[in-house]
Amino acid sequence: MTHVGMAIIFLATLFAQDNPSQKENLYSWQLQFQTYDQCVSFFDEYGDKLLNGLIDHAKQHYGKEMGIEYVSCANVKMDMTQSQPEVIGQRTVYKTE
Numbered sequence: 603m604t605h606v607g608m609a610i611i612f613l614a615t616l617f618a619q620d621n622p623s624q625k626e627n628l629y630s631w632q633l634q635f636q637t638y639d640q641c642v643s644f645f646d647e648y649g650d651k652l653l654n655g656l657i658d659h660a661k662q663h664y665g666k667e668m669g670i671e672y673v674s675c676a677n678v679k680m681d682m683t684q685s686q687p688e689v690i691g692q693r694t695v696y697k698t699e
Contacts, residue, residue: 610635612645612652613676613692616660619667626664628656629678629687638693641675645695653696672697 612630617623635641645652653670660668673696678687 607680608677608690609680610638610641610675610677611687612641612673613678613689614656614673615671616656616664616668617671618664619669622669625671626660626668627686628660629676635675638675638677642693642695645673645675649696670696670698 611634614628614630616626616628618625633644635644653673656670656673657668672694674692674694676692677690679690680687
């Protein structure tokens with residue numbers, strides 16, 4: 603029996619500064635929302651802090667400079683038997699131009 607659930611979380615796609623084709627997805631399981639509007643409102647209020655924290659975390663985790671391609675509020679299906687959630691839909695809240 604698998605545990606499957608739905609949530610709206612932040613999804614960030616990062617790229618290596620020295621090799622932009624190297625990309626990594628990060629999922630923010632710590633922040634979960636019931637609706638897209640709640641997620642977007644949270645980003646509108648705290649986005650600068652979230653982006654700075656994301657850059658700091660990425661540098662520590664990957665050991666090199668990473669850039670943010672985009673951040674979205676993603677509706678995901680969580681299946682605890684899989685390493686990555688299934689993204690059902692998303693709303694982009696930040697994108698590098």
